[in-house]
Each structure stands twice: as C-alpha cells, then as structure tokens.
Amino acid sequence: MSRLRVLGFALSLDGFGAGPNQSLENPLGERGPELMQWFFPTRFWRAMQGQDGGETGVDNEIAERSMQGIGAYILGRNMFGPIRGPWPDDRWKGWWGDEPPYHAPTFVLTHHARAPEPMAGGTTFHFVTEGIDAALERAKAAAGGLDVRVGGGAATVRQYLQARLVDDLHLVVSPVLLGQGESLMQGLDLRALGYACTRTVAGERATHVFIERVA
Amino acid sequence: MSRLRVLGFALSLDGFGAGPNQSLENPLGERGPELMQWFFPTRFWRAMQGQDGGETGVDNEIAERSMQGIGAYILGRNMFGPIRGPWPDDRWKGWWGDEPPYHAPTFVLTHHARAPEPMAGGTTFHFVTEGIDAALERAKAAAGGLDVRVGGGAATVRQYLQARLVDDLHLVVSPVLLGQGESLMQGLDLRALGYACTRTVAGERATHVFIERVA
Numbered sequence: 001m002s003r004l005r006v007l008g009f010a011l012s013l014d015g016f017g018a019g020p021n022q023s024l025e026n027p028l029g030e031r032g033p034e035l036m037q038w039f040f041p042t043r044f045w046r047a048m049q050g051q052d053g054g055e056t057g058v059d060n061e062i063a064e065r066s067m068q069g070i071g072a073y074i075l076g077r078n079m080f081g082p083i084r085g086p087w088p089d090d091r092w093k094g095w096w097g098d099e100p101p102y103h104a105p106t107f108v109l110t111h112h113a114r115a116p117e118p119m120a121g122g123t124t125f126h127f128v129t130e131g132i133d134a135a136l137e138r139a140k141a142a143a144g145g146l147d148v149r150v151g152g153g154a155a156t157v158r159q160y161l162q163a164r165l166v167d168d169l170h171l172v173v174s175p176v177l178l179g180q181g182e183s184l185m186q187g188l189d190l191r192a193l194g195y196a197c198t199r200t201v202a203g204e205r206a207t208h209v210f211i212e213r214v215a
Numbered sequence: 216m217s218r219l220r221v222l223g224f225a226l227s228l229d230g231f232g233a234g235p236n237q238s239l240e241n242p243l244g245e246r247g248p249e250l251m252q253w254f255f256p257t258r259f260w261r262a263m264q265g266q267d268g269g270e271t272g273v274d275n276e277i278a279e280r281s282m283q284g285i286g287a288y289i290l291g292r293n294m295f296g297p298i299r300g301p302w303p304d305d306r307w308k309g310w311w312g313d314e315p316p317y318h319a320p321t322f323v324l325t326h327h328a329r330a331p332e333p334m335a336g337g338t339t340f341h342f343v344t345e346g347i348d349a350a351l352e353r354a355k356a357a358a359g360g361l362d363v364r365v366g367g368g369a370a371t372v373r374q375y376l377q378a379r380l381v382d383d384l385h386l387v388v389s390p391v392l393l394g395q396g397e398s399l400m401q402g403l404d405l406r407a408l409g410y411a412c413t414r415t416v417a418g419e420r421a422t423h424v425f426i427e428r429v430a
Contacts, residue, residue, distance in 0.1 A: 013386075013424060015401075177405045177426070179406030185229045186230075191394030200417075202422070211392070
C-alpha cells in the first residue's frame with residue numbers, strides 16, 4: 001500500500017519551516033538556510049552535488065533513507081518557484097537547473113494550468129490545478145506502488161496533515177531560533193488529528209523526530 | 216554575578232508548556248503530565264519523594280544540576296495555585312503540601328497582597344504585586360549571590376524573556392504532541408531578543424535544549 005510521507009522536513013526550535021520574506025534570492029526565507037546546516041556536511045548531499053567525501057553518521061543515514069522507496073513527489077507552489085518572481089511564467093523550470101533531484105514524476109500544486117515539463121534525469125513536473133486530493137491521486141497512480149513524498153513547503157504539508165492524508169512525518173529539528181517565519185504546527189492540532197511521536201533520534205547536527213498517524 | 220535562569224522547562228514537540236484547561240485536578244492542564252514522563256523515572260525525582268533507586272543517566276544528571284546554585288525562585292500566579300479554585304484565599308499554601316521542593320525564598324507574582332508564608336524545609340513564599348521587575352529585584356537580593364530561577368509557568372517565562380531579563384533557558388522537549396495548550400514561543404521573537412541555542416543534549420526520554428542570551 002503506497003503511503004504519503006513527509007521526510008526530512010526541516011524545523012527550527014521555535015517551530016518554523018522557513019524564514020520570513022521568501023524571495024528569489026532567499027527561497028527558504030531570510031535565515032532559512034540555517035535550517036539546512038545539518039544536511040550540507042553529509043556524504044549524501046555532497047554526492048548529489050557531484051562531490052566526494054562527507055560525513056557518514058546518523059544524519060547522513062537518515063537523509064539517504066529519505067529518498068528511498070519514493071515513486072512520486074508533491075510540491076507546493078512555492079517549492080517550485082518564488083512567491084515574487086518569474087513563476088508561473090512557463091519559462092521558469094524550478095530552482096534546480098536542468099536536472100532536478102527528484103528523478104520521478106513530481107506534481108506541483110498551482111492555480112495556473114501548464115503542460116508537463118520533462119527534465120533531465122527522470123523528473124517530470126506535472127502542474128495540478130484541482131487541489132491536494134487530485135494531486136495525491138495522480139501521484140499515487142504515477143508512483144508504481146512506491147510511496148509518495150510531499151516535498152513541502154510548510155503550507156502544503158499543513159494542508160495534507162489537516163486532511164489526515166499524511167501517513168508519517170519526519171522532522172529534522174535544528175538547534176536554531178529563526179524568530180519569525182512560516183510555522184508548521186501553529187493552529188494545527190496534530191494530536192486530535194490522530195498523530196503521535198513514535199521515535200526521536202539524535203543526529204550529529206539535528207534531532208530527528210518521527211511522527212505517525214496512529215488513530 | 217547572579218543570573219536569572221529558566222531550567223528544566225518542559226515543552227511538547229508542538230511547543231506547549233502545559234495542556235489546555237488547567238484546573239485544580241489538572242495543574243499542568245489536560246495531558247500536561249505527559250510532559251513530565253522523562254522526570255519521574257530519575258533518581259533525583261524519586262529521592263525528592265523519599266524513594267530509593269531510579270535512573271542515573273543524562274536526564275537525571277541534568278535534573279540534579281537544575282536545582283544547584285539557586286538562591287531564590289520566582290513563580291507565576293498559576294504555578295502557585297489553580298486558575299479556578301481556592302487561591303488567592305490565604306489558606307491555600309501551594310500545590311506541594313507542608314514542605315515545598317524549593318528550600319529557598321520563593322517570590323510569587325500575583326495581584327493579591329498577602330503576608331509571607333514560611334513553610335517547612337526553608338521555603339518561604341513571598342507575594343509580589345508590583346510586577347516582574349520588582350520580583351526579580353527582591354529575588355536577587357534574597358539569593359545571597361546565587362542564581363535566581365524562574366519556576367514557570369509559560370506566561371511568566373514569556374514575560375521575562377520578552378523583557379530580555381533571562382540569561383539562560385533550558386528546555387526539556389518531550390516526544391509528545393499536546394495539540395493544544397499554553398505555547399512558550401508563539402509571538403515571541405527570541406532571535407530578535409538576542410537569544411541563540413548553544414547546545415542540544417539527547418537524554419534517555421527527552422531532548423535538552425540550552426538557549427542563552429548572546430546579544
């Protein structure tokens with residue numbers, strides 16, 4: 001049974017998934033890149049950049065696992081392009097250059113219809129204007145029995161959690177205070193929605209929190 | 216130099232320091248006791264209850280340290296007595312029975328003037344009606360050069376943080392989702408106030424987060 005998963009969602013100690021004032025220059029918002037400091041030293045990240053070496057501890061192992069068994073992705077509008085900027089212009093093909101890191105069908109939630117965009121390396125961007133249920137249905141059909149991963153951002157993850165469609169949620173809590181930004185959990189009663197924390201693992205540079213729908 | 220410290224402040228994964236609907240029956244709010252599950256197995260807690268045994272790992276060590284070097288305490292109104300209930304009646308002497316665990320002068324923020332209440336074991340409750348600055352001044356004077364600890368609750372800790380009077384803040388984040396309750400950080404921009412996380416330590420049953428005023 002194909003699951004809907006949120007994996008490696010970065011969170012600050014004060015609960016923000018991105019900093020304030022997201023823009024073309026700051027896709028993760030101001031100070032948002034601090035949330036990714038746990039990731040950059042890993043062997044997994046370095047290999048994605050075509051670099052040798054890197055750390056091979058707990059953080060790396062969990063990062064590697066977060067890309068396995070995934071047959072399709074769902075992205076919110078702001079994960080694909082900036083709030084202010086060239087998107088939804090059809091010439092904008094995402095943040096990642098010619099070869100995005102998904103290597104699978106990737107469904108982008110948007111209000112702007114657009115033809116599918118095949119990229120190098122197996123990623124094809126599909127643009128879904130009919131909402132989160134339609135995106136999930138299409139992603140599951142495309143995943144070939146594997147799991148579907150919601151890649152973010154916070155607003156999209158919140159919508160899927162609120163609808164109780166997420167099966168499991170892996171948070172990476174970094175030792176960082178952002179002060180402002182996009183909150184993941186504010187106003188969202190995950191407990192009432194049937195979620196519980198099933199495991200916490202200390203990484204080298206962040207704490208990994210595993211939450212599952214249990215009811 | 217005497218510091219103002221918040222130590223062992225329990226927090227859920229979704230950022231709540233207490234559950235909803237605090238009452239005489241539920242001083243920590245509904246489901247709030249789940250935040251203390253890390254504490255009850257420790258040798259330190261058991262010794263406080265006059266019991267032998269208990270665990271002696273990281274959680275216990277940090278709990279023991281949180282009571283050392285403290286010369287006076289500050290408590291919010293709800294830490295001393297329930298929102299709905301007998302307090303501020305003078306016959307209410309706190310949650311703890313005849314011998315409270317403070318063993319030091321303890322300043323309770325309240326709008327109701329009341330004579331000091333000396334208890335067994337060295338705790339004397341002083342009732343401060345002039346606000347947080349007055350309470351801090353009196354507590355520092357009473358602490359004999361040792362540190363002052365804010366015992367809670369969340370609203371009181373927030374007031375001292377907002378005023379940049381807290382020197383360091385130790386959070387104990389439990390692997391629990393409360394869903395609702397009293398948020399510690401919501402609307403409080405700790406980063407802009409000059410705070411940063413300086414250390415994270417994995418305990419057996421909770422994650423210890425150390426935050427200091429660095430600017």
